[in-house]
Amino acid sequence: MSEAMNIHPGTTAAVAVHHDGHGHHQSFISKYIFSQDHKTISKQFLITGIIWAMIGGLFSVLFRLQLGFPDQSFPILETFFGHWAKGGHIQPEFYYALITMHGTILVFFVLTAGMSGTFANFLIPLQVGARDMASPFLNMLSYWFFFLASIIMLTSLFISTGPAAGGWTIYPPLSALGEASAGSIHGMDYWIISMAMFIVSSLLGGINYITTILNMRTRGMSMTRMPLTMWALLFTAILGVLSFPVLLSGVLLLFFDRNLGTSFYLSDIVVNGQILPNEGGSAILFQHLFWFLGHPEVYIIILPAMGIVSEILSVNSRKPIFGYMAMVGSLFAITILAFLVWAHHMFVTGLNPFLGSVFVLLTLLIAVPSAIKVFNWLTTIWRGNIRFTPATLFSIGFVSLFISGGLTGIFVGNSTIDIHIHDTMFIVAHFHIVMGVAAFFGMFSGLYHWFPKMFGRYMNNTLGYIHFWVTIVGAYLIFWPMHYQGLAGMPRRYLDKSGWASFNQFTELDKMITIVTIIVFAVQLMFVFNFFYSIFKGRKVNKLNPWGATTLEWTTPIRPGHGNWEGEIPEVHRWAYDYGKDGRDFIPQTEKIGENESKH
């Protein structure tokens, strides 16, 4: 019995997972390409995500050109895009392809895979004290399925009929019938196959993240001693593992409808006077299946950012996180509610108003855990010794955006208001602020903060400050006015609104939004430059714990090898937030509790 008791918790992991170990010779391919090291896989997700973000961001610049200057010709567009931009004007099919791919790329490839793939892979083993994931092999597969999904989606951009163009929500019949849109001829099949690969990737990743957090923590690392990043990534993974399969089943049925003549979503459709043979289908069914993933998806995007922000605000305010258990509880509440609110995207589908009111209630309940989190972030930095690093600024920016976008969530969650503003620019403004830009801020924050651990160098701070200020001001300039456009009834996704006299008042505003979009995009390119330049030329990190953080990742060598710790995995004796305690700036988690130490 005593022998069994002495088994080090890391041992199971070390035996189950063979490591290449330190100093073990590896070829270039096994070290950088088909690596099973969670840190390398994390960087692979990150760099692929950055490439996708640039493509998706460029798409938004292109369609903003159309929205800001609908009458103006840009001959350069024709040079690059040929008949898609005939006469320098973005053609309707191209426009719809651009907005569809912008949404798909940003939501799935950047803010899901880029975010979770990067931070869950990088931080989980390092912060819970494991040598690697539960299954490094499945973890590697997770990246390569994502890569495959990326290649297929990228290919669809270059086929003659264009990529999917039915909106990122791919509602049938628009997405089901080639007659409805050029993108639905072939592009949609690429979309479905790519997303199936993507879903496999996120499931392989998710089951690994959950298992590693629940099963492979180091000695002493009880659940409530974990940093909040771990809790956030755990709940994110649970959401993904339970909701992505439902999207898979939904798009599988769509694939059959498109290619094998089934009628899951199609019924009584007449195209050019021809009655299609489909009968008995329900387009609304697709919306249910889609939003059963689609809503948890927004939390899959925002929860990791919440975890990152909680950690960074605490570290850089030199104060313990305020209300740790309330933070965990609110993450848990959001996770549960995430599964119970999907039909608030469907208030105008003829949903039974009584059912609608239930979804309104459940939706508005999300305001409670969200508000708890906001208050806790504010009270964490309140009277703290704040170090205004770029990471801190982006975290504070996150809180600001989350408040701004969250408050409009209370508007759109109400069916009475939503029926008026459904599918208007108000919705675009709401979700871009609360989950688009805010999640990006969480990601930026995490990158500036953990860059030294990832690459052993610092990013340039001056460029970081410019990046922050231009992005936060720009984000508000771009999305704030859209609320007014939406309240005035301006629909989203329309190619050209100049035909409506009532929207003429927004012509100049739209131009301003487009110009700011171009500036903000340029600053993101500057960030990308800073990122890659700093990997090779940044200032070198010369101390183990540059931010004075308590968590385990800073106990590893500056450039940790596969296996993370050279000796034994350290034992944990306390929670992750002992800052400013008993007159000490911080106390690492690995330090034993002193005899006379006060309680936190």
Added chain:
Amino acid sequence: MDIVSTHQKQKMHPHKFVMWIAIGSIIMMFAGLTSAFIVKSNQTNWNPIDLPHEFWFSTAVILISSVTMQLAVRAFKQRAMTTYRRLLAFTLVLGLVFVTLQWFGFQNLWSQQITFSGGGAGQFLYIIFGLHALHVLGGVVALLVMFCKAFFGKTKLYSAVPVEVASIYWHFVDILWIYLLIFFLIIGG
């Protein structure tokens, strides 16, 4: 006395845990499909179907295969390697028989003019049962790999974890089938 170590020792092996979460994920996919089925079955143009008798034979086959799988795990733990290999091979063959019987069941339905065109339970059946059969085939591939390892592997296998993980999955696809069968009998009929 290190309490933490005792606690950690009682934890499930990470690979088994991975399998349980993967099962949760697969359940959600089938839950999505069967929910869609329920929604559609309440609408007009719904054609219910009678399950052909092939599916009853396949049910018997997959139930037996679960028993042989469990016996294989027991044999492995008792280090009765010859029995283990035989039982593994037998389970594998039963898995293939199951998939073949499903295929015959599909053919039977197709010959009754229950095809992809037109609405109704039929089109769901092909997809749901087809996806289930794919999951059984996935299990067959896993068993094949283990069978090859047991026969040709140069190192002796002592850890029962891989075979236990495989058996968890195998029982799961069995139970999943029973659920789907009952589901179609009650709601599809």
